[in-house]
Amino acid sequence: MAIVIIRQDGKIDAWKKALKERNPSIEVYSYLEEHPKESITMALIWKHPKGTLAQYPNLKCIASAGAGVDYIFDDSTAPTNTPITRVVDPYLASDMSEHVLAVILAELKNFNTYKLQQVDHNWNPKEYRRIQDVTIGIMGLGELGALTAKNLVKYGFQVQGWSRSKKEIEGVQAFAGQEQLDPFLNSTEFLVCLLPLTPQTEGILNRSLFLKLPKNAYIINVARGGHMVDEDLLHALDSGHLSGASLDVYHEEPLPGDHPFWQHPKIFMTPHYASVSDTHSVVPQILENYERLGNNRELLNKVNRTKGY
Missing domain, CATH: 3.40.50.720 (NAD(P)-binding Rossmann-like Domain)
Structure with a gap:
């Protein structure tokens, strides 16, 4: 052996x-x-x-x-x-939960916008949002998704989750199955993808799904690059339907230097290091x-x- x-x-x-x-x-x-x-x-x-x-x-x-x-x-x-x-x-789950929390708070308080403004010497205060004002939707309630949901509830967020089969998590509104996907999306302002990548979930982050989210929703993909249809995300951002996206995973890693994600002002990127x-x-x-x-x-x-x- x-x-x-x-x-x-x-x-x-x-x-x-x-x-x-x-x-x-x-x-x-x-x-x-x-x-x-x-x-x-x-x-x-x-x-x-x-x-x-x-x-x-x-x-x-x-x-x-x-x-x-x-x-x-x-x-x-x-x-x-x-x-x-x-x-x-347990470290994978807690690290992922901390990463998602950091991304959400940075967006609520406009940190990414202010960083771009700083480069241009642009002093332009923006209205911020509070934790209790937004609903977080988590797709995938396995070990990583469940702990992330529980921790976000502790911080005072309104949290809902969607999974293949119904999961019961205290303080989290649970949706399950294809028939409950639309109502889940319709009320999700921050969408966190923590699904496993399978033939059924590949390409699930696409134009059709984005349009079911409220206008100015924000996307966080920390699962796999294969969940995302890159062209559809760019279209949803450029059309103004989505306010932004935080990506930790990509179809090809490292991401090729000519990929449009690198230069897009509404995309915040991390190098597949949310949870190691x-x-x-x-x-x-x-x-x-x-x-x-x-x-x-x-x-x-x-x-x-x-x-x-």
Whole structure:
């Protein structure tokens, strides 16, 4: 039994070190070094190069190092019967909640507008809004969405949520299913997307959806770039229907230098860093599943391949 780490962000050594610190006897390899492929039973991955998973004949678990797994399903060469696990990390949820709160408060108090005015030496006070004056709508009430909703309620926001199946969260008005999507959108002034990316949710942030939001609604996408139809967002912003958007995720990352998002005055961008897996928090659950593999026990945080999350 051995683990191979496959990722392209320069963090392999950090993850390798964290695993070895917790269990010095474990065999851990980088996919970039010489290693016994037939001994690999777990692949710990994040946005791996397509085709790499197919190289391991005895792979028994594909462990995503983050909460998302859509990139695994995008790899047509990945094993189709190998169990997939994902990270369920309290730090991921709390970090995401803090990011969303910061974005909303910055928009309520016109911080992004003032930054643009500062560059132009433009002194122009704007009317601001208060927490109790706006309704936040969260699409997706999994671990990240549920905690974000709960925390926003604590701060005094009016919060509603929409999900595939009905969720009960204290203080949050719950909507569920396609038949309740329109009423959810009609009363949402800040729309936060925290949906998993599946064939059913791909491109859901489109022109039709934007037009169902109140005029001057604000979009926050911290889920996946595949949820957004870029051209439709630009049209909704330029037409004046949407007041702005905060984006942390994109179809291509890093975002190409010629993409219109870079220069758009109504778009605030962050580089897919709203919520990042912490090695010290995540490694214990990776090792727990590694031990479960060796003992033929049920894996934790297993992904439902049919649902895609």
